[in-house]
Amino acid sequence: MSNVLVVAELLEGAARKTTLSAITAAKQIAKQSGGSFDILAIGEGAEGAAKELAGYGAGKVLTAEIPGGYTCEGYAPTVAEVGKGYGAIVATASSFGKDLLPSVAAKLDAGVASEVTRVNDDGSFTRPMYAGNVIGTLTVDTDVKVVTVRQTDFEAAEPSGGDSSVESVSVTKGDLAGRVEVLGVEVVKSERPELTEADIVVSGGRAFKSAENFTNILEPLVDAFGAAMGASRAACDAGYVSPEAQVGQTGKVVAPKLYVAIGISGAIQHLAGMKGSKTIVAINKDKEAPIAQVADYFLVADLFDVVPKFTEAVKKVKAAG
Amino acid sequence: MKILVPIKRVADPDNANKVKVSADGTQVTTEGLEWKMNPFDEWALEAALRLTEDGAAKSRVGEVVLVSVGPKEAVATVREGLAKGAERGVIVEGNDNDLDSNVIAAALAAVAKKESPDLIVMGKQTVDGDSNVAGTVLADKLGWPIINYAMRIETSDDGKTFAIKRDLDVGVASVKVTGPVVITVSDSILHPESVKNGVTPADFKYPEAEGGRYASLKGIMQAKKKPIAEQTLSGLGVDAKRTVTYKKFELPPARSGQTTFVESVEELVEKLRTEAKVL
Numbered sequence: 376m377s378n379v380l381v382v383a384e385l386l387e388g389a390a391r392k393t394t395l396s397a398i399t400a401a402k403q404i405a406k407q408s409g410g411s412f413d414i415l416a417i418g419e420g421a422e423g424a425a426k427e428l429a430g431y432g433a434g435k436v437l438t439a440e441i442p443g444g445y446t447c448e449g450y451a452p453t454v455a456e457v458g459k460g461y462g463a464i465v466a467t468a469s470s471f472g473k474d475l476l477p478s479v480a481a482k483l484d485a486g487v488a489s490e491v492t493r494v495n496d497d498g499s500f501t502r503p504m505y506a507g508n509v510i511g512t513l514t515v516d517t518d519v520k521v522v523t524v525r526q527t528d529f530e531a532a533e534p535s536g537g538d539s540s541v542e543s544v545s546v547t548k549g550d551l552a553g554r555v556e557v558l559g560v561e562v563v564k565s566e567r568p569e570l571t572e573a574d575i576v577v578s579g580g581r582a583f584k585s586a587e588n589f590t591n592i593l594e595p596l597v598d599a600f601g602a603a604m605g606a607s608r609a610a611c612d613a614g615y616v617s618p619e620a621q622v623g624q625t626g627k628v629v630a631p632k633l634y635v636a637i638g639i640s641g642a643i644q645h646l647a648g649m650k651g652s653k654t655i656v657a658i659n660k661d662k663e664a665p666i667a668q669v670a671d672y673f674l675v676a677d678l679f680d681v682v683p684k685f686t687e688a689v690k691k692v693k694a695a696g
Numbered sequence: 697m698k699i700l701v702p703i704k705r706v707a708d709p710d711n712a713n714k715v716k717v718s719a720d721g722t723q724v725t726t727e728g729l730e731w732k733m734n735p736f737d738e739w740a741l742e743a744a745l746r747l748t749e750d751g752a753a754k755s756r757v758g759e760v761v762l763v764s765v766g767p768k769e770a771v772a773t774v775r776e777g778l779a780k781g782a783e784r785g786v787i788v789e790g791n792d793n794d795l796d797s798n799v800i801a802a803a804l805a806a807v808a809k810k811e812s813p814d815l816i817v818m819g820k821q822t823v824d825g826d827s828n829v830a831g832t833v834l835a836d837k838l839g840w841p842i843i844n845y846a847m848r849i850e851t852s853d854d855g856k857t858f859a860i861k862r863d864l865d866v867g868v869a870s871v872k873v874t875g876p877v878v879i880t881v882s883d884s885i886l887h888p889e890s891v892k893n894g895v896t897p898a899d900f901k902y903p904e905a906e907g908g909r910y911a912s913l914k915g916i917m918q919a920k921k922k923p924i925a926e927q928t929l930s931g932l933g934v935d936a937k938r939t940v941t942y943k944k945f946e947l948p949p950a951r952s953g954q955t956t957f958v959e960s961v962e963e964l965v966e967k968l969r970t971e972a973k974v975l
Contacts, residue, residue, distance in 0.1 A: 386866060391866075444869070445869075446841075446871070447832070447841075447842055447844070448841050448842075451836075469865045470844075470845060470863075470864040470865040470866075471864075471865070473828045473844070474832065474842075474844045474845070477797075477828070477829040477832035477833050477836075478832050478833075478835070478836055478842060480829075480833065480939075481801075481832065481833040481836030481837065482836060484939075485939065486796075486798065486938075486939025486940040487797065487827070487829045487833075487939070487940070488940065489826075489827040489828055489829055490826065490827070490828070499943060502826075503826065503948070504724075504824060504825055504826050504945075505707070505712045505715050505724070505823070505824055505826070506709065506712045506823060506826070507948060508712045508713050508715050508947070508948065509715055509717060509724055509945050509946070509947065509948075510945070510946045510947070510948050511942050511944070511945050512942070512943050512944040512945075512946075513940050513941060513942045513943060514940065514941050514943060515939065515940050516938070516939055516940060516941055517939050550839065551839070551840075551841050554841045554873060554874045554877075555841045555843070555871055555872070555873045556871060556872045556873070557869060557870070557871050558859075558870040558871060558872055559869070559870050560864070560866070560867055560868070560869040560870075561867045561868045561869075561870075562866050562867040563866065563867040563868075571865075575974070608883055611883070611884070612883065612884070612886065612887075613904075618847065618863050618868075618882070618883070618884045619863075619864075619865065619866070619867060621883065624823065624826065625736070625820075625821070625823075625882070625883050626883070627865065632974050633968070633972070633974040633975075642710070643709065643710060643711075643712050643713055644709070644823075650951065653974075654968075654972040654974050655951075656964065656968070662957065667955050668951075669951050670955045671953060671955065671956065671972065672955070672956050672958055672964055672967055672968070672972070673955050673956070673957050673958065674957075674958050674959075674960075674961070674964050675957065681961050684961045685961045685964070685965070688961050688962065688965045689965065689975065692965060692969065692975055
């Protein structure tokens, strides 16, 4: 029997929703190993976040209050110290989890299963490789297993009504804490749903030709749907939209009910980030574009002609309720 | 400034959908696919070259050393990096099946200890394993800070301190770090003003380029004479063991269903309402 530690991801003093997917994965790992799970809330505002996290059925919620912004150097020694008695340490494979957990693993001489999509009954983990073109199943062969899980493959845990005890743990200062100073984090705030959590994602590619066209042509459609806005790497690189919008192997992985790809040819790297979507719509001038490999519906058209019409049509349907 | 850039050869990422698995599911087979430099490593190399040159005068002011851990055929990938402008190469020979992030990080740490660079710049992930682990483990083994997902790197004191912007899920973080440090780069590092080194004029802009600079003919000729040192894991005293074992590889299930081509926005909206029931 071994227990599982979930590392909660905090943003501005509250747990991000990503944490709830890690809790779901932790429950599965704990069930398979016959143990229970605890949650570690670490960072500024950990104690406040712990109150909410206490409602998810954890054995206990541990808090490590660390002022200032997140740095791997500032957090990893404490997570490793707390985590060394556990059989597994789990976080969601966000830019937080994928930054912090390998460092924790290194401190514990532990192996890492990164961006896991399935926890198997025999203790192995399944994960995509080669931009999702190969699915690998691996075992982590060390006493502590360090695991990051893909948010879209583990449903957000629901509050269980329990009330876990909250205990604070002491902060372990590593040797490197002073070497990295956080000058600031510009958090991109949006009225729209989060890309990785939205039911509908509308994405644009380089065919939009400019940032202005993204704003004037794509965004009204995004908002007509009440969707999150995504983009191809080409569109992000060209500066049409900020990099947080990138969907793909190296950006965010999304799996909404509806994914609308406009002016996106569908490079392998992009498909890797969205082919788990339930329904995929492509709008593209080129009907041979690789996006056709995954599209359920394909409108061969010039986006500048049809996107404004699409926006009006969606608004009409929504207004009709 | 001396920079170590770890690079890995990967099966052509633009044809990753042609990767197969062996009948017994124990091996990934990449026959028929060309070997390419891992794209993130290519971008890391571009960042390292920008840090060690006067971009406007096109002159080198520092040293970039490439290191690849893998089969000896990876020498071709190292040679490609030398043709783009790196000064030297190191190959640490190892069979891909014996290597995981932990062993690779240990091998890179051993090379870094011999080379004592001011900085290690590498890709945030390789596009075959897609793990995003080796850079961070390497930093830990060296006792250096790790800065993952760098999109801008600035130094004005020849690599003693760096101001770095990090590409995060929630936005952009600005950090200041004292070297030596391991930096992994994100896609955004190819921005025309991604690197400021205090030597290249501050208003200089690099051309927009898909994968960083190309090797010139002169560069290719010069690369043939540049030294590539050969090392082995045992020669470097690396005794790290694998910490994970792949038991099985499979191809992903194909998406079910055919593509329906629609003629108009009206037809599309109708299908989304009545067939897909998502609107």
